[in-house]
Amino acid sequence: MSTVLYEVRGRVAVITLNRPDKLNALSKELGAELAEAWTRFQAGPERAAVLTAAGDRAFSVGADLRDPPEIWPFAPSVGVHVDKPVVAAVNGICVGGAFILVQFCDLCVMAEDATFVYPEAKVGLSGGLIASVAARVPHKIAMEFMMLGEPMTAARAYETGMVNRVVPQAEVMDAAMDYAEKLAGLAPMVLSTLKRHVAEMLPKGPSERAGLARRDLEAIRSSSDFAEGAAAFREKRAPDFTGR
Known part of the structure; x- marks a missing residue:
């Protein structure tokens, strides 16, 4: 992978958005590679992950409008099932779809000079995943952030409960x-159970529910069972399904 890096540090996976020359804009290629990284993390022995980005200027400026x-599909626990803990490490500006990635992480550390921005109302386009931020922070704060599209400082993000810690830029990864x-x-079964129970408790917006449904249906469509069923139909025999 080139636009997403995967590094193992002991029992921790460090997943890095790696388009610093484009301020880590989210392209289709990056999205596909990030989905692969989440799949590798979920299936592998690493017990926790840090999601970060290359460079200090931007965690990500959001969707690459030339290749949106x-x-x-690459939001953790939406497009890819992830029941292990994920910590976001945010340096610089974090815009739009990049904030969505942070939103679906479990914890967040933010540089004191970093900012969140959600400018969809200014761009005239919305994917809708942002809606569930209202289940994670107070309603009026969520509406202010989503509807006005104005930058939110790290200090304000901490005050409103969007992040866990605010530290100097040089200390974010540490x-x-x-x-x-x-x-x-910590006990992996306990952490995954807590994460699952919390996910069941949190209200989900229409776009999130649609994404979860599409994830399940596309898994069936790409499964060995579907290939076997189609082959059995063509060959006029009973299928031998394996559940994979």
Whole structure:
């Protein structure tokens, strides 16, 4: 992979958005590689992950408008099932779809000079995944953030509960790794159960529910069972399904 890097540090996976020359804009290629990274993390031995980005200027400026992807396929726990803890490490500006990625992480460390921006109302386009932020922070704060599209400082994000810690830029990865390493040392079954129960408790917006449904249906469409069923139909025999 080139636009997303995957590094293993002990029991922690460090997943890095890697388009610093484009301020880590979310392209279709990056989205596909990030989905692969989440799949690798979920299937692998790593017990926690840190989602970060190359460079100090931007975590990501959001969707690459020259090659805009759908966000849901590579949002953790939406497009790819992830029941292990994920910590976001945010440097610089974090815009639009990139904020969605942070929203679906479990914890977040943010640089004190970083900002969140959600400018969909100014661009005239919406994917709708942002709606569930209203289940994660107070309603009026969520509406202000979504509808006005004005930058939110790290200090304000901390005050409203969007992030767990705000630290100097040089300390963001250390703080995120501190969280991740502590999580990696805890009981995996307990953490995954808590994460699942919380996900069941949180209200989901229409776009999130649609993404979850599409994930399940596309998994069936690309399964060995579907290929076997189609082959059995053509060959006029009973299918031998394996559940994969």
